Structure formats: C-alpha cells, structure tokens
Amino acid sequence: MTRERLYLFDTTLRDGQQTQGVQFSTAEKRVIAAALDALGVDYIEGGWPGANPTDSEFFAGRAPTRAAMTAFGMTKRVGRSAENDDVLAAVLDAGTEAVCLVGKTHGFHVTTALGCTLEENVEAIRVSVAHCVARGREALFDAEHFFDGYRADPAYALDCLRAALGAGARWVVLCDTNGGTLPAEVGRVVGEVIAAGVPGDRLGIHCHDDTGNAVANSLAAVDAGCRQIQGTLNGLGERCGNANLTTIIPTLLLKEPYAGRFEVGVNREALAGLVRVSRQLDDILNRVPLRSAPYVGASAFAHKAGLHASAILKDPSTYEHVDPAVVGNERVIPMSNQAGQSNLRARLAAAGIEVDPKDARLGRILEVVKAREDQGYAYDGAQASFELVARAELGLLPEFFEVKRYRVTVERRKNKYNDMVSLSEAVVVVKIGERKMLSVSESMDETGTDRGPVNALAKALGKDLGPYQAVIDDMKLVDFKVRITQGGTEAVTRVIIDSEDARGRRWSTVGVSANIVDASFEALLDAINWKLIRDVGQPVGLGA
Numbered sequence: 001m002t003r004e005r006l007y008l009f010d011t012t013l014r015d016g017q018q019t020q021g022v023q024f025s026t027a028e029k030r031v032i033a034a035a036l037d038a039l040g041v042d043y044i045e046g047g048w049p050g051a052n053p054t055d056s057e058f059f060a061g062r063a064p065t066r067a068a069m070t071a072f073g074m075t076k077r078v079g080r081s082a083e084n085d086d087v088l089a090a091v092l093d094a095g096t097e098a099v100c101l102v103g104k105t106h107g108f109h110v111t112t113a114l115g116c117t118l119e120e121n122v123e124a125i126r127v128s129v130a131h132c133v134a135r136g137r138e139a140l141f142d143a144e145h146f147f148d149g150y151r152a153d154p155a156y157a158l159d160c161l162r163a164a165l166g167a168g169a170r171w172v173v174l175c176d177t178n179g180g181t182l183p184a185e186v187g188r189v190v191g192e193v194i195a196a197g198v199p200g201d202r203l204g205i206h207c208h209d210d211t212g213n214a215v216a217n218s219l220a221a222v223d224a225g226c227r228q229i230q231g232t233l234n235g236l237g238e239r240c241g242n243a244n245l246t247t248i249i250p251t252l253l254l255k256e257p258y259a260g261r262f263e264v265g266v267n268r269e270a271l272a273g274l275v276r277v278s279r280q281l282d283d284i285l286n287r288v289p290l291r292s293a294p295y296v297g298a299s300a301f302a303h304k305a306g307l308h309a310s311a312i313l314k315d316p317s318t319y320e321h322v323d324p325a326v327v328g329n330e331r332v333i334p335m336s337n338q339a340g341q342s343n344l345r346a347r348l349a350a351a352g353i354e355v356d357p358k359d360a361r362l363g364r365i366l367e368v369v370k371a372r373e374d375q376g377y378a379y380d381g382a383q384a385s386f387e388l389v390a391r392a393e394l395g396l397l398p399e400f401f402e403v404k405r406y407r408v409t410v411e412r413r414k415n416k417y418n419d420m421v422s423l424s425e426a427v428v429v430v431k432i433g434e435r436k437m438l439s440v441s442e443s444m445d446e447t448g449t450d451r452g453p454v455n456a457l458a459k460a461l462g463k464d465l466g467p468y469q470a471v472i473d474d475m476k477l478v479d480f481k482v483r484i485t486q487g488g489t490e491a492v493t494r495v496i497i498d499s500e501d502a503r504g505r506r507w508s509t510v511g512v513s514a515n516i517v518d519a520s521f522e523a524l525l526d527a528i529n530w531k532l533i534r535d536v537g538q539p540v541g542l543g544a
C-alpha cells in the first residue's frame with residue numbers, strides 16, 4: 001500500500017525562541033539546525049531575518065540543509081506596496097528556499113491590531129504571498145488566530161486562506177495562536193475547511209499548548225486531512241509552548257493509524273537518536289531535562305512499583321507501550337519504598353552485582369531502603385546512593401578513605417570596594433591508609449564570585465584524595481537540588497546531586513540531614529565513592 005506523505009515543519013528556532021527565558025546565539029542555532037536536519041524534518045524555520053542581529057546572522061552564514069530552510073516574516077503593512085515594505089524585503093534578502101508569512105484571519109485582529117479594513121488585509125495577504133512566489137520562493141501562509149477567526153466569521157477566515165492559495169502559497173497553515181481550541185473543534189474545522197475546497201495536502205496545522213492539547217490538536221487535524229504539522233523540539237514556544245515534535249514524531253512512526261498510513265521524513269535510524277536530540281537542546285538551554293516527557297524523558301520507561309517491575313522482568317511489554325530503544329531511551333527499574341524483590345534484583349544486576357535470589361540479605365536491603373526513605377531519603381532518583389546502601393548490606397562496600405572531620409565557615413565582610421560580600425571556607429580531613437590529609441578551599445571562583453559553602457566543601461573534599469585524585473579530577477557537579485521534606489516526625493533537608501565525568505557518565509546521589517551542609521556532604525561523599533568503585537574497584541594501600 002502506498003503511504004501518503006506527511007510533512008514536518010520545525011519552528012524551534014523561531015516560535016521556540018519566543019519561549020520566555022530562551023535566547024539562542026547564532027552558533028547555537030546552527031547546532032540545532034544541523035540536529036533537526038539530521039533528524040529528517042522537512043522544513044526548518046530559522047527565525048525572522050531583519051528582526052534581530054542573531055537571526056540575520058544565522059541566515060547569512062547558514063550551512064546547506066536537506067530540509068527546506070524557511071525564513072519567517074509578516075505580510076506587508078497596509079499603506080505601502082510589497083516591493084517597498086522593508087520588513088518583507090529583509091525576509092526575502094535571507095535568500096531561503098521557503099518563506100513563511102504570518103497574516104491575520106480574524107476580523108477582530110484586523111481592525112484592532114492592524115487598524116485596517118477586512119478587504120485591505122485580504123489584499124495584503126494576496127500581494128505579499130504573490131511577491132514571494134514571484135521571487136522564486138516556496139511560500140507558506142501562517143493563518144494567525146485561524147480557529148478564533150473561523151468561529152467568529154467562517155467566510156472571512158476562508159477568504160484569507162483562498163487569497164494566499166490563489167497567490168501561489170504551497171501551504172496555508174491553520175494556527176491556533178492563543179492555544180484555546182480543543183481537539184474535537186480542530187477536527188471539525190479542518191474537515192469544514194477541506195470541504196470548502198482547500199486541499200488537505202496544502203493544509204498545515206500550528207498548535208499552542210495552552211490547554212495541554214497541542215499534540216492532540218495536531219493529530220486531530222491530521223485525522224481530518226491536514227498534511228503538514230508544525231511544532232518544536234521539546235515543545236518549546238510562546239507561553240505554554242508549541243506542539244511537541246519530540247512526542248509527535250515517535251507517535252507518527254510507531255502508532256496506528258499513522259505508522260501504516262503516512263510516510264514522514266524521519267526514519268527509524270534517526271528516531272533512535274531522538275533522546276540525544278532532545279537532551280542536546282536542553283544542554284544548550286542549560287535546562288534540566290523533563291523526566292516525565294513522553295518517549296524521551298528519563299522516567300518515560302522507569303518502572304517504580306514492585307508489581308510493574310516483577311512483570312517487566314518477565315516481559316517488558318507488560319508495562320511498556322513501545323520498546324525504549326526505538327527512541328534511544330532506556331528502561332530503569334528504580335529502588336524506592338514502592339519496590340519489591342524484582343526491582344532490587346534488576347538494580348543489582350544493572351550494577352554488576354550477582355546475588356542468589358534466595359539470599360536473605362536481599363530482604364534486609366529492601367527493609368533498609370524503606371526505612372531510610374521514611375527518614376527522608378529518596379532512592380528512585382538517586383540510584384548511585386542506592387547501590388552504596390546495597391553494597392554495604394552485602395559487605396561489598398570498599399572503604400577508600402575515612403572522613404575524620406570537616407568544617408565550613410561563612411563570613412560576611414567588606415571588600416576593597418567597601419561592599420559587603422560573603423566568603424565560605426571549608427576544611428576537610430581524610431585518612432587514607434595510615435596517612436591523614438587536610439585540604440582547605442574557599443567558595444570564591446576564578447571570577448571572584450562567591451559560590452557558597454557547599455561549593456567550598458565540594459572543592460575541599462575533591463582537592464587531595466592522594467592516590468585517587470587523578471580518578472576524581474574529571475568529576476563535575478551538574479545539578480544540585482535541595483528540598484525540605486518530612487523525615488519521620490521532623491522536617492529534614494534532602495539534597496540530591498547529579499555528577500558527571502569525562503566519559504559522559506551521569507549519576508545521582510542523595511544526602512539527608514537537619515543541616516543542609518551535612519546533607520550535601522553525604523551526597524558528595526556518595527558521588528565520589530560511586531566513581532571510585534567504578535574506576536578503581538578496591539582501595540589502594542598507602543603507608544604512613
């Protein structure tokens with residue numbers, strides 16, 4: 001059976017950049033464009049040339065792409081010709097294969113935002129699209145506020161689409177700009193637009209996630225006949241974001257009726273790199289990846305409950321809708337107070353620890369984990385600390401060094417400019433073999449910024465570990481989360497630290513105490529010990 005072509009239009013670099021707090025540099029835009037191109041989307045909307053220097057620079061120096069590079073802009077302003085519109089000129093000057101122009105389709109916006117007549121707006125759409133087509137560009141028309149406009153005046157909204165199509169637009173894209181439309185209405189309106197004569201294979205959908213329905217709305221539009229979906233990686237975008245292509249792409253490739261019915265530019269090999277692409281974007285944005293993200297989140301295939309873990313070990317399809325490997329993700333069977341023996345055995349096996357299933361110590365480990373979680377620990381996100389707890393119970397925890405004492409002081413004092421500044425100083429004494437080592441560190445970094453007491457402590461602890469120093473030198477602390485939680489009857493501080501090393505390994509550890517410094521120190525210590533177990537194995541002898 002021949003499958004129909006369904007086109008993917010990515011707007012991470014344009015609408016994604018409209019996310020509050022997101023500001024891509026030109027270099028970052030280039031990296032993201034290359035990742036999108038390798039993924040296999042059909043269009044990459046690179047930004048709005050002329051609107052800001054970054055976007056102009058991106059288009060000026062862009063590398064060739066397989067995907068159609070698309071410049072975004074708006075229809076010409078009323079009162080001037082398309083030829084004399086400087087905003088439109090800058091968009092065309094970018095020299096892209098495709099140009100996507102946004103224009104109004106809701107009478108209220110025409111009269112209120114543009115301040116012109118309905119007819120003038122239709123004419124602006126027509127001449128702007130014709131101007132791009134005459135200059136050899138593939139033209140797309142983003143029909144802004146289409147669903148609100150269609151609700152208010154279907155005939156006018158359709159007139160706007162017809163003006164664009166009549167002028168040669170390859171696609172007219174129905175935008176749910178304010179994100180308030182629900183799937184049933186999207187499906188009905190798309191059906192009516194097609195029935196009114198707009199062909200489905202020239203119709204796109206652009207949804208925002210203000211009701212949490214951007215993906216569902218996009219699929220409803222496809223079900224009703226649209227053949228282009230616009231969206232962004234990780235669902236970036238104005239306000240609550242755009243339709244999340246990181247969710248839509250695997251759904252189209254793996255789920256019926258889409259997989260059997262449509263051909264998309266992304267193939268199975270590229271799909272297996274989806275987690276990497278999603279994390280790459282988070283890295284660029286310096287964001288912690290959303291654990292619960294469908295398909296690509298770290299928890300998307302995490303089986304916490306004992307009943308789930310037990311069945312997963314027999315057959316993963318009991319609790320997984322797809323195989324995690326097809327999107328490049330991994331199955332995780334974490335330990336927690338919801339776990340049973342199955343979680344435990346799976347975690348130990350993943351850490352390379354073989355234990356007889358009848359070994360009574362397994363039950364003891366479960367009891368310790370549940371008791372410690374009652375005190376405020378959380379092991380489902382701190383697998384490295386869980387491994388150390390299990391090793392301790394199994395008698396497999398080497399003692400690389402002993403912490404004899406540590407101290408942190410925080411001082412407020414005036415600097416040479418007479419400003420009050422903070423400075424923390426940490427002292428850590430460890431014993432390795434028979435030798436005691438004392439390390440001192442300050443919280444000030446090389447730029448003179450105070451990084452706080454925990455940073456000073458981490459630096460002191462990682463400063464001189466004698467024979468182990470070279471092994472821990474490549475460790476870095478990549479995330480630090482603090483939470484006040486209930487431990488037994490008292491409020492305690494829980495610290496979770498994510499560490500990373502040069503091999504790209506990432507591991508999480510937890511510490512709990514009434515005191516944030518002690519909780520942090522415990523998590524730091526676990527992080528170092530886990531790394532030493534992996535890379536050194538057994539303690540190294542050291543004389544006095």
Ligand SMILES: CC(=O)SCCNC(=O)CCNC(=O)[C@H](O)C(C)(C)COP(=O)(O)OP(=O)(O)OC[C@H]1O[C@@H](n2cnc3c(N)ncnc32)[C@H](O)[C@@H]1OP(=O)(O)O
Binds near residue numbers: 076078
């Ligand atoms: C729904 C969307 O997300 S569309 C994408 C929106 N993206 C952006 O706005 C980001 C980039 N934008 C910008 O950098 C700037 O807004 C620019 C450079 C495009 C324009 O800047 P300015 O000339 O200072 O205008 P400003 O931003 O204040 O207002 C927008 C103008 O465009 C007009 N306009 C809005 N939409 C359209 C349209 N589709 N066609 C023609 N004119 C339009 C508005 O009426 C307003 O005109 P006015 O200045 O006469 O009131």
Ligand SMILES: CC(=O)C(=O)O
Binds near residue numbers: 102142176
């Ligand atoms: C064009 C666009 O981004 C919107 O209407 O939401």
